[in-house]
Amino acid sequence: MMNVKQILSTSVAVVAAATLFAGVVPAANAADTASTTTAVVSSRSFPKASAAKANLLAESTSTSVDENSDWGGIETLNVPQTKSQSEKDAEAAQKAADEAAKAQTQEYAASRSEQRTAIPQIDLGSMTGSSADLARYASQFTGYPYVAGGNTPAGWDCSGFVQYVYAQFGISLPHSSGAQAAMGTPVASLAEAQPGDILANGTHAAIYIGNGMVVNAMNPVQGTQIVDVSVFGGAGYAIRRLL
Template sequence: MKRSISIAAAAIAATLAFSGVAPAAIATDSAQSTDYVVSTRSFPKVNTAKTNLLAEATSTDVDKDSNWGGLGSMDVPQTKSTAEKEAEAAAAAEKKAAEEAAAKAAQEQAAAASRSEQRESLDTTSTQSTTTTTPTVPTSKNGAAIAAYAQQFVGAPYVAGGTTPSGWDCSGFVMYVFAQFGISLPRTSGAQAMVGTAVPSLAQAQPGDIIANGNHAAIYVGNGMIVNALNPAQGTQVTSLEAFGGAAYSIRRVL
């Protein structure tokens, strides 16, 4: 009987092993019990992908003349370093400054040329005006003729040291007028105050007399008035004796 039980247990174990169930333990007690304890454990199913090593490999044929692009044909954007960018900015600024300086120099040169042309035009006009407006010297040689001739130069410019209608000072004006009548006078007003014959007072003065001191010279035209070259602003004018500024003067007659 015990032998039959052992055989039966072995048969059961073999059956479980083939069915995928592992026996954990089979306990028998031939002396006390005929019950069986069986423990089983199942294993998860594993799916394994298998590669067909015998399948034919797929290949692609490419013409040897095919153009797949290369480094020479690739359009790669070029970037510049900070130093290169700063150098280019500095060069552009320098070029702009040079162009502005050249433009400014050209403008200044054009302006200077324009001013020169204007001065030449004024000089030519002044010369032509002087040539055409210089009065004819009267044939009579007396004081009245001198006074009348001198007044025709009213408006002529004042130029320090000048002795012609294009520009003269006070004594240069007096010397020029008398020279047109063949009378030679000293160059300075102080020396002109000593020429000819002295006239005692203004009441006895006549047109054509010289009125002068060390600072100013003029030609008397009558009625307390004189014709004289005053200053650059006023030029040659007919004024009162106030042109002497209240200083003493000498009245001299040369005709």
């Protein structure tokens, strides 16, 4: 009877232990499962990006640094700016144009110098004071320079030229084409004009030398030239006689 009770007690103990073990293992597995699930599930979210940023490839053009920073001397390097091909072409074209203009100016100056050298000098002592003598004297200044406001062979404008030439014959004239158009005696028409007469209006003055031609200071490019009376451009002009 005692053996039967001991066997029964042992069996109950084994069953109880088995039951307890069976309850612990599922609990541990559940804990592991819960732990695993918690590790892979995240509550964080990220914004969806469906397009590239517009300034993703923007180049940085300036950087602010401390003015007392020491960069080993690199901050003082003078790095030359690289020029584009179009900028180089434009500079080359401008340089060529400048050189061409300079050459043209030098050529014109040399031409005027040659013209002045070839002009025969007239002895004022041989002049009789006639208007023809004045016309011949005025004609020797072909090629002399035009200078606005000037009235000497170093440079004169239209009325300054007329003023200078007449002054050599003892006649004082104002330095104004409009005023010169009112000096002396009026001449009715070009057909009655004589060499040495003044042709003038409010904008230009010249000295008549005959055959429909005048000698006059024209502009900075052409200087003093002998041309026909069309130099007045169709505008009216007065013809005045002072000799």
